[in-house]
Amino acid sequence: MAREKKQYPTEKELAILKVLWASGPATVRQVNDEIAKEQKTGYTTTLKFMQIMTEKGLLIRDDAPFKHIYKPAISEEKTQKQIVVNMLDKVFAGSAGKLVMQALSAKQVSPEELKKIRQLLDKMEE
Amino acid sequence: MAREKKQYPTEKELAILKVLWASGPATVRQVNDEIAKEQKTGYTTTLKFMQIMTEKGLLIRDDAPFKHIYKPAISEEKTQKQIVVNMLDKVFAGSAGKLVMQALSAKQVSPEELKKIRQLLDKMEE
C-alpha cells in the first residue's frame, strides 16, 4: 500500500521540538514537564517519541551519563520553512500572498516585526 | 486512550478540498481524476474519503440521481484560517511575523499581491 512519507514532523513531534527550540537542549524529564502543561502526557510517552525521533534523525542525543540530553537535528527555521512550503502547496494553491494575508489577519504583529516585513517587501521589489 | 481531536483536515482530506476549491462542486470521478495526477489513488479510496468527510461535516452532498455532487461545507478561507491559527501556535510560537517572513522568502509573490499586503500593513498601523 506504500503511503507517501511525511516530510514534516507530526503533532507530537512538533510539540517536542517546540520545547527544545524554546529552552535549548534538554532531558526527557524537562521536555515532558513542559509538554504536560499544555496536554498531560506520560513520561514514557515522551521518552518513546524522543527515541523514535532520534532514530528518524530529527533529534541528536548526547549520551551524557545517567541523563541523556537531546537537541533538534534541524534548525527551527529550516523546519518552519519545510512546513510553510508544504502548506503553500497543499492549502494555499501555491499563493504565498494568500498565506501572508491570513497570517497577518489572524494575529497581532509587533511594530518591529511589521518593520522587518516592510523591509523584506522593499527588497523583493527589485 | 482518547487522543485530542484534530481541528483541521488530514492530508488526503486536504487534497480533496483543494480540488473542490479549485473546480467547484464535483463528482467523485472528477475529484479522483484530479487527485490521481499528483498521486495515483484508486477511485474507491477517494469515494470512501468523500463519504467519511460528508459524515464528518466537511463536505455537503447533493444526491443528484446517479451522480452525487459534493462541495465543501466550510469555505476555503475559513479552513485556511484554521490551519494558519493552529500552525502559528504549534510551529511559530505565536509569532505571525515569523510566519510571514518565511512565507515571503519561500516563494515569489506577484506585484498585485505585494500591493495588497502593503495595504493591509498600512491599515494595521493605526
Add this chain to the structure above:
DNA sequence: ATATTTATACGAAACTCTTCGTAATTTCGT
C-alpha cells in the same frame, strides 16, 4: 432487453501515530 460500463455502499486490511505498562538499569539519600 441484455451486456457492458459506471457508480455507490460496505467492510476490512495495511499502515501510522500515540499511549503506556513493565522490566532493567542507574543514581542518590541515608
Add this chain to the structure above:
DNA sequence: ACGAAATTACGAAGAGTTTCGTATAAATAT
C-alpha cells in the same frame, strides 16, 4: 551498602488514516 527514586529500553495495544476488494445498484449502448 541498601532501598527508594529516577531513567532508559522494549514491546504491545489503542486510535486514527489510508487503501482497496467485493458486492450491489443504476445507466448506457447496441
